[in-house]
Amino acid sequence: MLTRPDVAIVGAGPVGLAIAWRCASRGLRVTVHDPAPGSGASHVAAGMLSPVAEAYFGEHALTGLLAESATRWPRFAADLADAAGADVGYRADGTLVVGLTADDLAEARRLWSYQQGLGLPITPLRPSELRDREPALAPRVRGGAVAPGDHQVDPRRLVPALRAAAERAGAVLRPDRVGPLSEVDAGVTVVAAGCGAAALTGLPVRPVKGQVLRLRAPGRGAPDFRHVIRGYADGESIYLVPRDGGEVVVGATVEERADTEVTAGGVLRLLRAAVDLVPELAEYDLVEAMAGLRPGTPDNAPIIGPLPGRPGVLVATGHHRHGIVLTPVTADLVTELIVTGEPDPLLAPFTPDRFGKEPTWN
Ligand code: GLY
Numbered sequence: 001m002l003t004r005p006d007v008a009i010v011g012a013g014p015v016g017l018a019i020a021w022r023c024a025s026r027g028l029r030v031t032v033h034d035p036a037p038g039s040g041a042s043h044v045a046a047g048m049l050s051p052v053a054e055a056y057f058g059e060h061a062l063t064g065l066l067a068e069s070a071t072r073w074p075r076f077a078a079d080l081a082d083a084a085g086a087d088v089g090y091r092a093d094g095t096l097v098v099g100l101t102a103d104d105l106a107e108a109r110r111l112w113s114y115q116q117g118l119g120l121p122i123t124p125l126r127p128s129e130l131r132d133r134e135p136a137l138a139p140r141v142r143g144g145a146v147a148p149g150d151h152q153v154d155p156r157r158l159v160p161a162l163r164a165a166a167e168r169a170g171a172v173l174r175p176d177r178v179g180p181l182s183e184v185d186a187g188v189t190v191v192a193a194g195c196g197a198a199a200l201t202g203l204p205v206r207p208v209k210g211q212v213l214r215l216r217a218p219g220r221g222a223p224d225f226r227h228v229i230r231g232y233a234d235g236e237s238i239y240l241v242p243r244d245g246g247e248v249v250v251g252a253t254v255e256e257r258a259d260t261e262v263t264a265g266g267v268l269r270l271l272r273a274a275v276d277l278v279p280e281l282a283e284y285d286l287v288e289a290m291a292g293l294r295p296g297t298p299d300n301a302p303i304i305g306p307l308p309g310r311p312g313v314l315v316a317t318g319h320h321r322h323g324i325v326l327t328p329v330t331a332d333l334v335t336e337l338i339v340t341g342e343p344d345p346l347l348a349p350f351t352p353d354r355f356g357k358e359p360t361w362n
Helices: 014-025 060-084 102-117 127-133 155-168 194-201 264-277 279-283 327-340 345-350
Strands: 007-010 030-033 095-099 123-125 143-147 172-174 188-191 206-216 228-233 236-242 247-251 285-296 303-306 313-317
Touching: 007 014, 014 030, 014 060, 014 155, 014 313, 014 327, 060 155, 060 327, 060 345, 095 102, 095 127, 102 143, 102 228, 123 127, 127 143, 155 172, 188 194, 188 327, 194 206, 194 285, 194 313, 206 264, 228 264, 236 264, 247 264, 264 279, 264 285, 303 327, 303 345, 313 327, 327 345
Parallel strands: 007 030, 007 188, 030 172, 095 228, 188 313
Antiparallel strands: 095 143, 123 143, 206 247, 206 285, 228 236, 236 247, 303 313
């Protein structure tokens, strides 16, 4: 097949594959270039869809994009299940934000008060209400809140589903590593290479290391809790993500480092906080410890749009802590830009030209 593709995508993570699926579904000839599809940050990611609990101080535009993408997720998951013939583990049980000590609760409350001030759906709970919802929480957990619209999906089911959907729509995956972008011959080139985008584009994308554990309930039963739990525990901030098959993902460290070593200290901090919040987790099997590299940016927001000075090159990278939740909106915005040539107004705060002469990090 394929002589010159309409669209060549560099990077077969969720963002690159979703763009491939959407573009191929619109009749474009698409290639995706990656020697190891799905082996980057998404392989480690927990898959939280958290527009509310991850609305942080000073990130107003990003918060709006997270909310927009989260509203697209149910339809995106349903379309993908149809297109790929595979379920991606979308679960809408909601998220509890909890504090172990009085200090932890004060920290959690400070953030959820800010989120409430933005009009986001997060509701404080009395300790008895918290325990009614999740009896597995430790008795010493001081309090918390519920964000019912913060959901989850399983990234390790998402990536194969996106790949199947893209290929069924006609996209072609090629196992080549793209060096300079000049090697790619296509109508439009989309750089969706996570941290690798820095070397390809010169944009200020830097690795932010996250260590993540996977536990498994004994006997492969369901975990003892059903909500995603975001906990503050003796100054540590962690999350616990329960899956149907008995897995619990425990994350994550946030380290300004570019290696993917798992450290004893990182594992200790995550496990101590996890067991302090849900004591039963001490009985679970520890089945995996990995580290991934989030593609961070100077303002923590993604970089989506035309690369200045490089006609025909678009970027979709820098999704930092939010790659999974932002996959649907990123794919939609990039596909519309390619198909119509018109940027959606939603893109304005996130285009690459917002960076002046920032240094690049590799
Ligand atoms: N969004 C979760 C993380 O980056 O660890």
